[in-house]
Amino acid sequence: xxxxxxxxxxxxxxxxxxxxxxxxxxxxxxxxxxxxxxxxxxxxxxxxxxxxxxxxxxxxxxxxxxxxxxxxxxxxxxxxxxxxxxxxxxxxxxxxxxxxxxxxxxxxxxxxxxxxxxxxxxxxxxxxxxxxxxxxxxxxxxxxxxxxxxxxxxxxxxxxxxxxxxxxxxxxxxxxxxxxxxxxxxxxxxxxxxxxxxxxxxxxxxxxxxxxxxxxxxxxxxxxxxxxxxxxxxxxxxxxxxxxxxxxxxxxxx
Ligand code: C5P
Numbered sequence: 001x002x003x004x005x006x007x008x009x010x011x012x013x014x015x016x017x018x019x020x021x022x023x024x025x026x027x028x029x030x031x032x033x034x035x036x037x038x039x040x041x042x043x044x045x046x047x048x049x050x051x052x053x054x055x056x057x058x059x060x061x062x063x064x065x066x067x068x069x070x071x072x073x074x075x076x077x078x079x080x081x082x083x084x085x086x087x088x089x090x091x092x093x094x095x096x097x098x099x100x101x102x103x104x105x106x107x108x109x110x111x112x113x114x115x116x117x118x119x120x121x122x123x124x125x126x127x128x129x130x131x132x133x134x135x136x137x138x139x140x141x142x143x144x145x146x147x148x149x150x151x152x153x154x155x156x157x158x159x160x161x162x163x164x165x166x167x168x169x170x171x172x173x174x175x176x177x178x179x180x181x182x183x184x185x186x187x188x189x190x191x192x193x194x195x196x197x198x199x200x201x202x203x204x205x206x207x208x209x210x211x212x213x214x215x216x217x218x219x220x221x222x223x224x225x226x227x228x229x230x231x232x233x234x235x236x237x238x239x240x241x242x243x244x245x246x247x248x249x250x251x252x253x254x
Pocket of ligand 1: 090092098099100101129175176177200201202203215
């Protein structure tokens with residue numbers, strides 16, 4: 001197979017040029033980072049599981065009409081996606097207090113919020129992804145008011161749908177981060193869901209016991225990190241057929 005051109009390497013993923021113009025290949029790594037890369041590690045099988053979990057959740061969201069960059073999964077660690085212009089925002093939705101909200105505002109972790117809260121963080125690692133408000137976003141031209149209207153509408157639908165889907169398998173969607181991109185097609189621009197949705201960027205707690213099944217197991221040294229990701233896939237009914245043995249997946253194909 002011809003060697004593909006690498007376009008970008010992030011902390012958990014690599015983007016390669018896709019087979020057709022306007023497409024990219026998104027490769028999921030096992031690398032994990034936290035606290036803006038101050039903590040680094042490997043979660044064996046994470047890339048395989050996140051590829052599956054993100055495929056599954058994006059397909060379900062597409063079923064209800066949420067536009068996404070996802071086209072199809074190619075293999076254990078790669079998916080074909082549409083090339084979009086990423087909006088430099090990390091959009092966080094919170095249903096239950098946890099993480100930086102609890103630290104910043106002194107609200108005890110686990111407190112159910114009176115309503116879902118959307119926050120924006122500026123996607124800039126050098127600045128440590130600062131919390132920003134709508135005024136910053138529109139004044140600095142990161143997104144227009146119309147873009148933000150679309151982003152909020154999509155984010156609320158995503159939250160409602162995923163909260164229900166996950167609750168159905170005994171998981172509380174505490175909070176999550178999504179990213180959006182601009183897709184240009186036939187002289188039109190649409191805002192679409194991009195990046196990934198996986199236990200790397202969601203807080204997922206067992207609805208009965210409160211046990212964490214997400215990246216907080218890695219961030220907070222809780223142990224059984226791999227098992228948390230596997231349990232999410234198992235409950236969604238998408239654990240790779242060969243089971244846990246197969247999670248290392250094939251080496252990267254270039
Ligand atoms: O750390 P914080 O409480 O602000 O995180 C809120 C949510 O956003 C968590 O689900 C976390 O996994 C996700 N997040 C992320 N990438 C970041 C920061 C937060 O996926 N850079």
